[in-house]
Amino acid sequence: MNASESITNLDPRKLFDWIDYVVFGLSLVLSALIGVYFAFFAPQKQNTTSEYLMGGKTMGIFPISMSLIASYISGISLLGLPAEMYVYGTQYWMIVCSEIVVSFTIVGVYLPVFYTLQITSSYEYLKLRFSSGVRLLGSVIFLVKMLLYIPMVIYVPALAFSQATGANLHLITPIVCIVCIFYTTLGGLKAVVWTDTLQTILMFAGVIIVMVLGTINVGGIDVVIERSRDSERLEFFVFDLDPTIRHTFWSVLVGNYFSWLAACSVNQAMMQRCLAMPTRKKANITVIILAAGILAIVTMSCYTGLVIYASFYDCDPVSTKSIGKADQLLPFFVMEISKNIPGLPGLFISGVFSAALSSMSTGLNSMTGVLFEDLIRPRLKTISEARASFIMKIIVVVIGTVCVGLVFLVEKMGTLIQAGKSLAGITAGSLLGIFSLGMFFPWANSKGALVGGLTSFTLVGWISLGTQAAIATGHITFPKKPISVEGCVLEYDNSTLSLIPEFIRDEPFALYRMSYLWYTALGTSTAIIVGLIVSFLTGPNDPKNVDPKLLTPVIHRFLPTKMRRREVDDGQHKNKEMDNLESLKLDLKESAC
Structure with missing residues (x-):
């Protein structure tokens, strides 16, 4: 064999027995007890x-x-x-x-x-x-x-x-x-x-x-x-x-x-x-x-x-x-x-x-x-x-x-991985695009961020939901790897058996055929490009007026001299405050002695 x-040859309908329910139940009980501990018994209450x-x-x-x-x-x-x-x-x-x-x-x-x-x-x-x-x-x-x-x-x-x-x-x-x-x-x-x-x-x-x-x-x-x-x-x-x-x-x-x-x-x-x-x-x-x-x-x-x-x-x-x-x-x-x-x-x-x-x-x-x-x-x-x-x-x-x-x-969606990534792509690209617009491009303004984010969200949402609908109705299918039932010893209904991979039946809208893995990249680039265009059309920010702490360190070396000096001054001021605090702690300690 x-x-x-x-x-x-095993029974496909083998179900949980009592020990399985015990193991499963214990995991849920322990999770609940952790919440009870931090709510009522932990040294620091969550209030x-x-x-x-x-x-x-x-x-x-x-x-x-x-x-x-x-x-x-x-x-x-x-x-x-x-x-x-x-x-x-x-x-x-x-x-x-x-x-x-x-x-x-x-x-x-x-x-x-x-x-x-x-x-x-x-x-x-x-x-x-x-x-x-x-x-x-x-x-x-x-x-x-x-x-x-x-x-x-x-x-x-x-x-x-x-x-x-x-x-x-x-x-x-x-x-x-x-x-x-x-x-x-x-x-x-x-x-x-x-x-x-x-x-x-x-x-x-x-x-x-x-x-x-x-x-x-x-x-x-x-x-x-x-x-x-x-x-x-x-x-x-x-x-x-x-x-x-x-x-x-x-x-x-x-x-x-x-x-x-x-x-x-x-x-x-x-x-x-x-x-x-x-x-x-x-x-x-x-x-x-x-x-x-x-x-x-x-x-x-x-x-x-x-x-x-x-x-x-x-x-x-x-x-x-x-x-x-x-x-x-x-x-x-x-x-x-x-x-x-x-x-x-x-x-x-x-x-x-x-x-x-x-x-x-x-x-x-x-x-x-x-x-x-x-x-x-x-x-x-x-x-x-x-x-x-x-x-x-x-x-x-x-x-x-x-x-x-x-x-x-x-339940109406396709496979879990594709459905999850497709739906995540609706929002992921626009969010990453808005944040990246702010961190990498000091010229970007609020109007650009708003229009870029909304455009990205709408575009990818339309593509993702349209594709999921086409998959649910069978207008889009994907070629699968070969499978076999030659070795089966269980009875099954031959009338419902299909071993031939099913391909696209109709020619759907072109963007619906795009791989779901590109959704976030498309959404991110759309938010950034549209955001920059709108920013420059409505009056871009003066980079000198943007706090360097709001920009990623990757671009700090490319900032105007005034912005870099401001960042250094902020750091020196923070260090001076820390030094004063340490000096105060030392004075208090000496007074106590």
């Missing part, structure tokens, strides 16, 4: 905006690094990456290259500006650099982005749990949200960060165990590579310059560079955690650790996709209707290999839920910060810290409830 037969949103700026490298990894590796990645490798091949795996480069871009270009300003909301920068109107635009675009993203984050673990237990997908989603809303509401950033740490450990444990057991079960790494190569899934260097090809070396490397840069460099969730660090050096270290963590989990997830194909290489579970869609491949695979391993399905589902909970809690916490600091606080003349904390907790509950209702739309 070959490896594939040993897999396909001020600084504590609730920034953790009092006393967070350590380890929890913040783990939180960042958990935040950016959602269930979408854990389920979507293996499905991507199985269905379309390994070209997308090359995203790890661009994501490493992005971490150095953040450390050298964007983070220095935010850390120097020490702001609670990254969108406060837009007011300092441009105007209140631009700040409002940036905040609204960010909120739209998170409202598009969080429902997908919720849907993913519900999909996996449904596959593993047989429970209705839409019955489990409120449970995910209630737990997440509970600890995020009570414990603020510290609860989010420490639950993220726990969830990162569970996530890595689940992925590693499934990857190792799957490799052993199929016969070793050599078998995985051989079967993947024979099916033409191993492709890393498709150098075709055609922008309509779904994945090429250029779209994955260059296009994803802009996507990942937008997701990290100017994202409220990222900046909020980095600014929670006591020093900029520690913030830089967390960014580097984030890159290493992303590299590890993405690589393992992609390899797991090849392991799944090697296991089902002659009996595709999608074609045999054992599962409804490719995004269910990983949970189906886990249930298949865990017959003699009690608790493994529970651990795996806990890992997927952990990834989702961390991403959702991060989203809720960062959206709360933006809503309160950018939209509510400016409209309140005076407000006590206790009332501010209460308002933020109400915001968390309201946003979480709205996101549950939006989950029903997610």
Whole structure:
């Protein structure tokens, strides 16, 4: 009996047993208890905006690094990456290259500006650099982005749990949200960060165990590579310059560079955690650790996709209707290999839920910060810290409830990876473009930023939503890698079986055919180009009147002499204040003696 037969002879409807429910339940209980601890028992209560949103700026490298990894590796990645490798091949795996480069871009270009300003909301920068109107635009675009993203984050673990237990997908989603809303509401950033740490450990444990057991079960790494190569899934260097090809070396490397840069460099969730660090050096270290963590989990997830194909290489579970869609491949695979391993399905589902909970809690916490600091606080003349904390907790509950209702739309989209990146591209490009316009181009004014941002948002939104509609109606499909059912020993309905890849049926609008990986790059360049044109048409800023602290250090050497002198004077003034403070401390100490 070959490896594939040993897999396909198992009962595909194997469900959770009691030990799986215990493991899964413990992960949720521990997450909730962390929120209770920071709300009621921690030495510093989360009853001020600084504590609730920034953790009092006393967070350590380890929890913040783990939180960042958990935040950016959602269930979408854990389920979507293996499905991507199985269905379309390994070209997308090359995203790890661009994501490493992005971490150095953040450390050298964007983070220095935010850390120097020490702001609670990254969108406060837009007011300092441009105007209140631009700040409002940036905040609204960010909120739209998170409202598009969080429902997908919720849907993913519900999909996996449904596959593993047989429970209705839409019955489990409120449970995910209630737990997440509970600890995020009570414990603020510290609860989010420490639950993220726990969830990162569970996530890595689940992925590693499934990857190792799957490799052993199929016969070793050599078998995985051989079967993947024979099916033409191993492709890393498709150098075709055609922008309509779904994945090429250029779209994955260059296009994803802009996507990942937008997701990290100017994202409220990222900046909020980095600014929670006591020093900029520690913030830089967390960014580097984030890159290493992303590299590890993405690589393992992609390899797991090849392991799944090697296991089902002659009996595709999608074609045999054992599962409804490719995004269910990983949970189906886990249930298949865990017959003699009690608790493994529970651990795996806990890992997927952990990834989702961390991403959702991060989203809720960062959206709360933006809503309160950018939209509510400016409209309140005076407000006590206790009332501010209460308002933020109400915001968390309201946003979480709205996101549950939006989950029903997610099922109508394409594969998780493409749908997630496509929707993120609507807002990512415009936000990155507006911030980059402010940091790199001192001539840009507020009118240019407003028009550039709105133009970018409208253009990419039209392309992305139009493409998703065309995919949902079947007018756009993509060529898939070959699959087989020759080795199946289970009965299936031949009338619904299709092994021939389906190509584009009709000729859709040209821009709808553009690869989704170019959306953010298109949005960023549109915002910058339109922003500069409008700025020069309406009267550009005098660079001498722009505070150098609002510009990235990368361009400081090119600034007019007067601006550089102003920056030096500010630094000397700050050093003088520090010297005076140290002198005062010394005098007080001597007086006490």
